[in-house]
Structures are given as C-alpha cells and as structure tokens.
Amino acid sequence: MNKFWALVLLVPAFFLTLSCGSSSNRHLQSITIDDNLEGDQVSFVATGTYSAPPTTVTPLPVSWSYAPPPGNYTLTTQPYTPPCPSPSLIVASAPMDPNAPISGSASNEIMITQSTAAPCLN
Numbered sequence: 001m002n003k004f005w006a007l008v009l010l011v012p013a014f015f016l017t018l019s020c021g022s023s024s025n026r027h028l029q030s031i032t033i034d035d036n037l038e039g040d041q042v043s044f045v046a047t048g049t050y051s052a053p054p055t056t057v058t059p060l061p062v063s064w065s066y067a068p069p070p071g072n073y074t075l076t077t078q079p080y081t082p083p084c085p086s087p088s089l090i091v092a093s094a095p096m097d098p099n100a101p102i103s104g105s106a107s108n109e110i111m112i113t114q115s116t117a118a119p120c121l122n
Contacts, residue, residue, distance in 0.1 A: 026052040027096045031060060031114035036079065042119055043079040046092040048112075061102070062092040067115055069093050074103040086118045 030049045035042055048060035063073035064080040067089040075094065082090055095109040 026050055026098055028060075028094055028098065028112045031062065031092050031094060031112055033090070033092055033114055033116045035116070035119075041081055043081040044090060044092070044116065045079050046094070046114070048094060050098065060092075060094060062094045065091050065093065066118075067091050069106065069111070069113060071106055072104065073106050073109075073111070082118045088118060089115045090118045091115045 027050065028048050029051055032047045032049075034045050034047065036045065044064070045058065046060040046062040047056060047058040048062075049056060059077040059079070061075035061077050063069070063075055066087040069091050073093055073095075080090065080092075091113055092115075093106065093111045093113045096112055097109065100109050
C-alpha cells in the first residue's frame with residue numbers, strides 16, 4: 001500500500017517539474033530602441049519585451065547593424081554609437097529564442113528587428 005501512494009504522489013510531481021522547467025514558451029516579442037545624447041554623441045540601447053517574465057529586459061543583447069541587416073549576428077548589451085556620417089537606418093536584431101547562441105547565422109534563427117534613424121550632429 002505504501003508503494004502505491006508513493007507512486008500516486010511522485011508521478012504528478014514528475015510531470016509538474018517537467019512543465020515548470022521548460023522555458024521554450026518564452027520568446028522575444030518586440031524591441032524598442034532608446035537614444036541617449038551626451039554632448040555631441042548619440043548612443044542607442046535596446047529594450048526587449050518577452051512573452052513571459054521577466055517581460056522587459058534592458059539592455060537587451062542585440063546585434064547592431066545598418067539596413068538591411070547582414071546574414072550573421074553577434075549579440076552585445078553594449079550601447080551602440082554610430083559613426084558619422086552613417087547610413088540613415090540603424091537596426092537592432094535579436095533572436096526570438098532567448099536561449100539562442102550569442103552569435104551565428106541569422107538564417108538559423110527567427111530574428112526580431114527594430115530600426116531607428118541615425119542622427120549625426122557633426
């Protein structure tokens with residue numbers, strides 16, 4: 001009888017542990033780009049909104065580039081300061097999957113992107 005009750009308690013606990021341990025449902029939904037002006041330098045920081053907690057991440061690890069984004073990416077949390085003169089659009093890209101590698105081919109990941117104008121004050 002004791003083995004029966006142990007089994008009744010352990011089986012649901014096992015499945016509960018499996019479902020709670022999975023983070024595959026959390027994914028990046030959007031990116032916002034905020035600018036910061038210090039003197040005559042403009043830098044950009046990305047913020048990500050995810051589908052599950054923590055829902056907001058700042059700074060979001062992104063790959064900074066110009067439009068159109070290149071085929072490869074390398075994620076960084078460092079603010080981005082564009083050189084002047086620069087192309088008109090700066091792009092922040094990040095994989096939808098928060099467990100994706102820090103660098104790789106964008107064709108292997110579903111990428112979320114956001115762009116903003118590249119102001120040059122010089």
